[in-house]
Amino acid sequence: MQVVYKASVPPLVAPARLDPFLSQKLRFWSLVAMLMLVYVHAYNLHSRYLQPATPVDEALSVGTWLQYFLANGLLRFRIPILFAISGYLFAHHDAGTPHGQRVKRRVRTLLVPYLLWSLIGLAGTWALEQHPYTRLLVQNAALSIFGPENPFVSGYSPGELLIRWLLMPVPFQLWFLRSLLVYNLTYPWLRKALDHAPKVYFGIAGLLWLVDFGLPPLFEGSGLLFFALGVWLRRRDKEVLLQPRWFRLLPFAALWVMLLSVKTWLAFHLDQPPVLPMLLLHKAAELLGILVMWFGSNALVRTAMRRRWFQWLTGFAFMIYVVHVPLINYATEAVLLRWPNQQLLTFLLLPLAIMALAVALGATLRRVVPGAYGVLTGGRGL
Known part of the structure; x- marks a missing residue:
């Protein structure tokens, strides 16, 4: 008797292209998530380092509460929605191309930009340290991973410079590219786990995400869960545009805002907010945010993507991502040194200026030196 092995998931045959509206929606959120990223990194209250249970040392006001x-x-x-989009798109193209060939492409699109922008961040910070005023900005921004006793790039040892370049960049947002490269490299094993034991995989990855566990630079819990979710949704050909029957926009949105209001209240009213409740509120809000914004944004996506200027801007999402840090950190210190009582206006307006600068730089490079622009962006936006 002949035994025929039947895989739990049939081989994926990618269509010629994505559903047109889904493609528009992915482009929309690739840009909007970057805009949100700039605002998160523009936070200027103390303490500046945001974790789920970070308290606020500033007095409660409309401005501090809103920030x-x-x-x-x-x-x-x-970040979760960006990981999910990345996983979905990577799995979408999982047909007809050997994994080794795809990895070579990811070296060009992820590793090369990572190394170049990390180096640019190091060199730019070193240059700022050569003048007393801008040196003060670097010191006040406190981006050094080696503590306040070793705050300057110009004081790093060769080993510390290597760590900062390869593993812990001054443009700290680059960790996303590093993690994405790891998930792309390990995709065949990830795919096998999702095809044959998805419940086990999501159970473990979900727990790691819930407790905020990671082993940088190898993986972070958020990436393990949401990159894999994107892969699983595409490989199972799940409907991702129509909202599920159990989802109701207004109740979910109200619950989202309520949980975040409670979390914000705890951050202001307790000297040290309890870690576990704050973590659970934070994670629940992440999930609700993904659901509310993904399924509730269809009309906004259609409106935005009908605007030629918005479509043009989506081509510079990567430039906004790589340029804004550490620039926004140093610019925040400069503005608050001059106007120390304008924290809210600085938070609201400075990101717009930084994003405009990133887009202008990208547009200029793309027009004047398209080859260099392609290398710096991994071919994005050409």
Whole structure:
């Protein structure tokens, strides 16, 4: 008797292209998530380093409440949704191309830009340290991973410079590219786990995400869960445009805002907010944010993507991503040194200026030196 092995998931045959509206929606969120990222990194209250249980040392006011509510609440679903989009698109093209060939492409699109922009961040910070005023900005921004006793790039040892270049960049947002490269490299094993034991995989990955566990630079819990979710949705050919029957926009949105309001209240009213409740509120809000914004944004996506200027801007999402840090950190210190009482206006307006600068730089490079622009962006936006 002949035994025929039947895989739990049939081989994926990618269509010629994505559903047109889904393609528009992915482009829309690739840009909007970057805009949100800039605002999260523009947070200027103390302490500046945002974690789910970060307290606020500033006095409660409309401005301080709004900053925390947005930067450490409403906008924090941006990384999970970016990982899910990346996983979905990577799985979508999982047909007809050997994995080794795809890895070579990812070296060009992920590793090369990572190394170049990390080097640019190091060199730019070193240059700022050569003048007393800008040196003060670097010191006040406190981006050094080696502590306040070793705050300057110009004081790093060769080994510390290598760590900063390869593993812990001054443009700290580059960790996303590093993690994405790891998930792309390990995709065949990830795919096998999702095809044959998805419940086990999501159970473990979900727990790691819930407790905020990671082993940088190898993986982060958020990436393990949401990149794999995107892969699983595409390989199972799940409907991702129509909202599920159990989803109701207004109740879910109200619950999302309520949880974030409670989290913000705890951050202001407790000297040290309890870690576990704050973590659970944070994670629940991430999930609600993804659901509410993904399924509730269809009309906004259609409106935005009908605008030629918005479509043009989507080509510079990567430039906004790589340029804004550490620039926004140093610019924030400069503005607040001059106007120390304008924290809210700085938070609201400075990101717009930084994003405009990133887009202008990208547009100029693309026009004048398209070859260099292609290398710096991994071919994005050409």
